[in-house]
Amino acid sequence: MKRLMIGNEAIARGAYEAGASVAAAYPGTPSTEIVSSFARYPDVYAEWAPNEKVALEVGIGASLGGARTLVAMKHVGVNVAADPLYTVAYTGVNGGLVIVSADDPGMHSSQNEQDNRGYGIFAKLPVVEPSDSQEAKDFTALAFDISEEFDTPVMLRVTTRLSHSQTLVDEGEAGERILKEYKKNAPKYVMLPGYARGRHVEVEKRMIKLAEYAETTPLNRIEWGDRSLGIITSGVAYQYVREALPDVSVLKLGLVNPLPKNLISSFAEQVERLVVVEELEPVIEQQLKAWGITVEGKELFTLLGEYSPEMIAQRLAGAEPAVSSELDIPPRPPLLCPGCPHRGVFYTLRRMRVAVMGDIGCYTLGALSPLEAMDSCVCMGASIGMTMGMEKARGQEFASRMVAVIGDSTFVHSGITPLIDTVYNQGTPTILILDNDTTAMTGHQDHPATGLTIKKVPTKKLDLETLVRAIGIDHVRVVDPLKLEEFEAVIREELDRREPSVIIAKRPCALIDRTPITTTLFVDEELCNGCKACIRIGCTGIYFKDDEKKAAINLNTCVSCGMCAQVCKFDAIKVVEG
Amino acid sequence: MSQIMNVLIAGVGGQGTLLTSRIIAQVAVDLGYDVKVTEVHGMAQRGGSVVSEVRYGEKVYSPTIPKGQADVLLAFEKLEAARWLDHLKPDGIVIVNDERVDPLPVMSGKMKYPEDIIDRIIQLKPKTTVANATKTAVECGNVKAANVVLVGILSKVIGLPPEKVEEAIRKLVPPKALEVNLAAFRRGIDWSVNQ
Numbered sequence: 001m002k003r004l005m006i007g008n009e010a011i012a013r014g015a016y017e018a019g020a021s022v023a024a025a026y027p028g029t030p031s032t033e034i035v036s037s038f039a040r041y042p043d044v045y046a047e048w049a050p051n052e053k054v055a056l057e058v059g060i061g062a063s064l065g066g067a068r069t070l071v072a073m074k075h076v077g078v079n080v081a082a083d084p085l086y087t088v089a090y091t092g093v094n095g096g097l098v099i100v101s102a103d104d105p106g107m108h109s110s111q112n113e114q115d116n117r118g119y120g121i122f123a124k125l126p127v128v129e130p131s132d133s134q135e136a137k138d139f140t141a142l143a144f145d146i147s148e149e150f151d152t153p154v155m156l157r158v159t160t161r162l163s164h165s166q167t168l169v170d171e172g173e174a175g176e177r178i179l180k181e182y183k184k185n186a187p188k189y190v191m192l193p194g195y196a197r198g199r200h201v202e203v204e205k206r207m208i209k210l211a212e213y214a215e216t217t218p219l220n221r222i223e224w225g226d227r228s229l230g231i232i233t234s235g236v237a238y239q240y241v242r243e244a245l246p247d248v249s250v251l252k253l254g255l256v257n258p259l260p261k262n263l264i265s266s267f268a269e270q271v272e273r274l275v276v277v278e279e280l281e282p283v284i285e286q287q288l289k290a291w292g293i294t295v296e297g298k299e300l301f302t303l304l305g306e307y308s309p310e311m312i313a314q315r316l317a318g319a320e321p322a323v324s325s326e327l328d329i330p331p332r333p334p335l336l337c338p339g340c341p342h343r344g345v346f347y348t349l350r351r352m353r354v355a356v357m358g359d360i361g362c363y364t365l366g367a368l369s370p371l372e373a374m375d376s377c378v379c380m381g382a383s384i385g386m387t388m389g390m391e392k393a394r395g396q397e398f399a400s401r402m403v404a405v406i407g408d409s410t411f412v413h414s415g416i417t418p419l420i421d422t423v424y425n426q427g428t429p430t431i432l433i434l435d436n437d438t439t440a441m442t443g444h445q446d447h448p449a450t451g452l453t454i455k456k457v458p459t460k461k462l463d464l465e466t467l468v469r470a471i472g473i474d475h476v477r478v479v480d481p482l483k484l485e486e487f488e489a490v491i492r493e494e495l496d497r498r499e500p501s502v503i504i505a506k507r508p509c510a511l512i513d514r515t516p517i518t519t520t521l522f523v524d525e526e527l528c529n530g531c532k533a534c535i536r537i538g539c540t541g542i543y544f545k546d547d548e549k550k551a552a553i554n555l556n557t558c559v560s561c562g563m564c565a566q567v568c569k570f571d572a573i574k575v576v577e578g
Numbered sequence: 579m580s581q582i583m584n585v586l587i588a589g590v591g592g593q594g595t596l597l598t599s600r601i602i603a604q605v606a607v608d609l610g611y612d613v614k615v616t617e618v619h620g621m622a623q624r625g626g627s628v629v630s631e632v633r634y635g636e637k638v639y640s641p642t643i644p645k646g647q648a649d650v651l652l653a654f655e656k657l658e659a660a661r662w663l664d665h666l667k668p669d670g671i672v673i674v675n676d677e678r679v680d681p682l683p684v685m686s687g688k689m690k691y692p693e694d695i696i697d698r699i700i701q702l703k704p705k706t707t708v709a710n711a712t713k714t715a716v717e718c719g720n721v722k723a724a725n726v727v728l729v730g731i732l733s734k735v736i737g738l739p740p741e742k743v744e745e746a747i748r749k750l751v752p753p754k755a756l757e758v759n760l761a762a763f764r765r766g767i768d769w770s771v772n773q
Contacts, residue, residue, distance in 0.1 A: 322646025
């Protein structure tokens with residue numbers, strides 16, 4: 001029976017049906033649901049790794065150990081895992097190894113929109129690209145076969161639109177979990193120079209074999225139609241092409257590295273005009289041009305963001321854009337939730353006018369109006385190293401007016417090594433670990449410091465305070481960021497100190513906090529003078545009544561965290577029991 | 579009905595657009611159609627403008643609805659109805675909840691909430707139904723069932739068989755919330771539809 005599945009769930013299903021028994025990932029939009037879905041199957045091992053590099057290394061070990069293994073990450077996670085990635089391309093596999101890269105054209109929830117098909121070319125890996133959930137399932141299963149047949153890891157490249165769109169999937173039978181024999185084989189798995197040189201030869205031979213396979217694989221297919229226009233496309237762009245141009249000829253590529261030269265040349269010869277439609281980088285187009293094939297691509301289509309059927313219809317079929325009614329509508333940017341502990345953090349940091357080196361998570365919203373209290377955000381863990389660099393460039397005086405903010409999950413991901421750097425190289429930073437006891441942005445996944453595994457099994461809990469002390473930080477403070485006065489006083493004390501310190505701003509994410517709400521807030525209109533100090537904290541739990549010039553609590557959204565009451569200078573917001 | 583039915587569901591992160599798209603999609607699956615649903619996860623969900631797109635018919639290619647081709651816009655909030663209006667066909671149908679949620683620029687006083695937004699929507703799209711789904715949901719016993727009141731109105735407008743929708747609600751809503759949601763759905767069905 002057919003069932004609706006998001007692309008990510010279909011990948012997990014494909015891996016399960018193909019007999020995969022190990023999966024590892026660090027959560028990251030749009031990849032998160034791949035391994036969280038896989039974890040629900042019986043008789044499999046799945047884990048949240050501390051970061052993508054660890055996830056891939058666990059994956060390599062499992063593959064070497066003979067298990068079919070799935071590793072998943074968002075596009076920028078592949079950067080973190082790039083070190084093992086390039087070398088596992090040399091060692092090859094034992095059990096099939098499929099590495100999912102979930103790219104984010106349009107940057108729905110990312111800091112860049114890099115095109116990870118480039119990794120396939122650079123690291124010499126086959127790259128498989130499905131275009132809907134059914135293909136996501138089928139191609140994942142086939143990717144395991146390719147991995148074992150050609151002794152190579154396979155990259156399954158998807159994009160946000162595929163990962164998070166639901167389309168119909170025909171579920172198959174659960175395959176048997178096969179554990180291949182493990183044999184020690186140092187020349188294959190010990191990548192010291194003498195052995196790696198031998199493996200590089202194998203890699204190049206493999207690419208030639210894969211290029212031959214590309215000519216005949218069912219992953220690539222031609223759909224003949226009107227031959228005045230031929231389109232070469234892959235991934236979700238294929239769906240847009242079929243929607244916009246139902247009658248043209250299409251070469252749909254499911255294996256985007258290596259490309260099938262003969263198949264493409266033959267297709268090119270049989271159509272009058274050839275166009276490549278691919279989101280982001282001209283990966284396919286450039287290869288065709290290198291082969292001397294006349295083709296159009298990025299002169300018609302943008303390098304930026306997601307494509308759409310209407311864009312393709314406009315560029316290739318002369319369609320007119322839809323009319324715009326030009327309504328002037330206030331934008332609705334995302335906001336921190338009511339009761340969010342990060343609101344206390346950024347409200348305080350803005351008040352103190354300190355420089356803030358930021359990091360990746362919900363708290364990156366602290367950069368936006370109305371709190372606007374963040375100076376930088378580059379990548380996972382960057383806040384701490386950047387604080388160190390700032391101090392070394394601008395001196396200790398500047399450092400005493402600067403903090404790093406980093407979430408608990410992000411700190412475990414890649415904040416530990418830069419913290420060691422600050423101690424080792426005698427920096428004096430003040431680092432705030434925003435510990436909300438979860439990986440909130442990606443949908444509340446557990447991590448080593450929550451004390452629960454991906455299957456919610458209790459495990460040894462990483463104690464951040466002990467860890468930070470062991471690194472050599474002597475001044476560690478734990479404080480609730482929604483106790484504003486106390487929080488600000490602690491930050492001031494630690495900024496004044498000419499030694500490194502860590503402040504753990506500890507309070508659970510408002511969306512997972514199960515503490516019963518026992519109080520209600522209300523605005524005493526006699527006392528409210530309409531100054532809007534409470535409105536400027538940017539909480540949907542409080543709003544301003546324009547007619548009466550008074551603040552009011554939105555009882556549908558307020559969770560009684562009491563932050564607005566603390567910022568009111570007129571004591572107009574009252575907390576009552578019940 | 580054209581070859582493909584395109585339903586755009588717009589709201590504010592946290593309003594329950596995801597359950598709504600799931601119910602409609604499940605009905606379409608049960609009716610034997612090809613179905614695609616797309617929505618944005620991640621950062622935008624944090625109180626931002628969110629949209630789900632449901633498409634069904636004999637064969638659906640793109641998961642996104644081409645701009646200007648949506649048959650119905652189901653909006654959980656007035657401003658969000660206006661924001662996505664251009665995605666509708668010229669004679670497209672709007673079902674809008676008479677609910678106001680101020681976005682940040684309004685909360686902070688930098689911009690005004692357009693008070694006449696409903697009138698302007700009706701001017702541009704005469705086939706507009708304004709419903710106080712939030713109030714109806716409260717009457718049914720839970721404010722959170724407003725999305726299912728809207729599903730009721732929608733199913734009548736686009737001709738989804740009520741028994742199939744109830745079946746989908748039974749599949750997708752947790753048992754303890756089922757009675758409230760079924761009541762909300764029936765209230766939606768009973769809503770008179772302006773044409």
